[in-house]
Amino acid sequence: MEEMVKPAPLVSGSTLRVVAPAGPVPEDKLRLGAAELARLGYRPVWNPAVLAREGYFAGAVADRASDLRAALVEPDSAGVIAARGGYGVGYLLEGLESLEPDRPKVVSGFSDLTLLHGFAWHRWSWVTFYGPMAAGAFAEGAGCPGGYDERSFRLAVTKTDGGWSVPLEASAMAEGEAEGVLLGGCLTLLRALLGTPWEPDTAGSILLIEDCNMKPYQVDRGLMHLKLAGKLEDVRGILLGDFPGCDPPEEGGPVVSEVVARLLKPLGVPIVWGAPVGHTRRPLLTLPLGVRVRLVARGAGQLDVLEPAVAPA
Numbered sequence: 001m002e003e004m005v006k007p008a009p010l011v012s013g014s015t016l017r018v019v020a021p022a023g024p025v026p027e028d029k030l031r032l033g034a035a036e037l038a039r040l041g042y043r044p045v046w047n048p049a050v051l052a053r054e055g056y057f058a059g060a061v062a063d064r065a066s067d068l069r070a071a072l073v074e075p076d077s078a079g080v081i082a083a084r085g086g087y088g089v090g091y092l093l094e095g096l097e098s099l100e101p102d103r104p105k106v107v108s109g110f111s112d113l114t115l116l117h118g119f120a121w122h123r124w125s126w127v128t129f130y131g132p133m134a135a136g137a138f139a140e141g142a143g144c145p146g147g148y149d150e151r152s153f154r155l156a157v158t159k160t161d162g163g164w165s166v167p168l169e170a171s172a173m174a175e176g177e178a179e180g181v182l183l184g185g186c187l188t189l190l191r192a193l194l195g196t197p198w199e200p201d202t203a204g205s206i207l208l209i210e211d212c213n214m215k216p217y218q219v220d221r222g223l224m225h226l227k228l229a230g231k232l233e234d235v236r237g238i239l240l241g242d243f244p245g246c247d248p249p250e251e252g253g254p255v256v257s258e259v260v261a262r263l264l265k266p267l268g269v270p271i272v273w274g275a276p277v278g279h280t281r282r283p284l285l286t287l288p289l290g291v292r293v294r295l296v297a298r299g300a301g302q303l304d305v306l307e308p309a310v311a312p313a
Helices: 025-038 061-073 091-094 110-122 149-156 187-193 216-229 254-266
Strands: 015-019 042-047 079-082 104-108 128-131 165-169 171-174 176-186 205-210 235-241 271-275 287-289 294-296 304-307
Touching: 015 025, 015 061, 025 042, 025 216, 025 304, 061 079, 061 091, 061 171, 091 110, 104 110, 110 128, 110 176, 110 187, 149 287, 171 254, 171 294, 176 187, 176 235, 176 287, 235 254, 235 294, 254 271, 271 294
Parallel strands: 015 042, 015 079, 079 104, 104 128, 176 205, 205 235, 235 271
Antiparallel strands: 128 287, 165 304, 171 271, 176 294, 294 304
């Protein structure tokens, strides 16, 4: 894996450009999220087109693409915060190929934003952040159900010296410790990257996998797809979300944790199950993608981030 390029840290007064590359954005939630970002000391801004709607997209492809391209290269903003996930980022990736940003920015989001993270790793070697979105977790607030974990967000986007530890509030599915580069995201979107120019190289990684509202057999199929594509062969550890809304369709049927254990435990690597990452009803953690970490799969689990995710300009 190439050496990753880190953005400058966010500081008080940093401008954060809010973009809507995927699904339509509720204005009331966006304004709540903007107020929370302002409470943290930042200056959120967005174009009026962020509130557009075209079917299940936040406006026309050309408009979403133009806004995202501008956000990634404009000189006055320090970060790009997705308004929400949904569906639509895949339409924009080819249009980013010709883009050559002068510097990386803090990019935060999850779900459909997995595609943008994957593109940024592959094309620009950027460290990005699997974390809260403006009209999502930021709108719900710090420490609230459906909201975000303030400590992990602040450490991820501001700490420039040394690492830190993230309690995972989960459980060890396969005990042990392993070090590697943290990569991954939403299972459905990781699969969508397979066969594209931006397919992730997971060798040597601590692989983050999460999703929601899937039947257990669909999680099974997604993990099997990753396995058959060779994406699980050389991982050093696996960090799993808590997969909300994935109950079996029939009483007594296999649950997701059983499916995951059957497919992943034979890999012989440390596995942590049930962390509040991505889709979760708990305050979601912010995790930097593209940095070295240590996964501690004992008890409730811990992720030791071994290096800063941001670097002074």
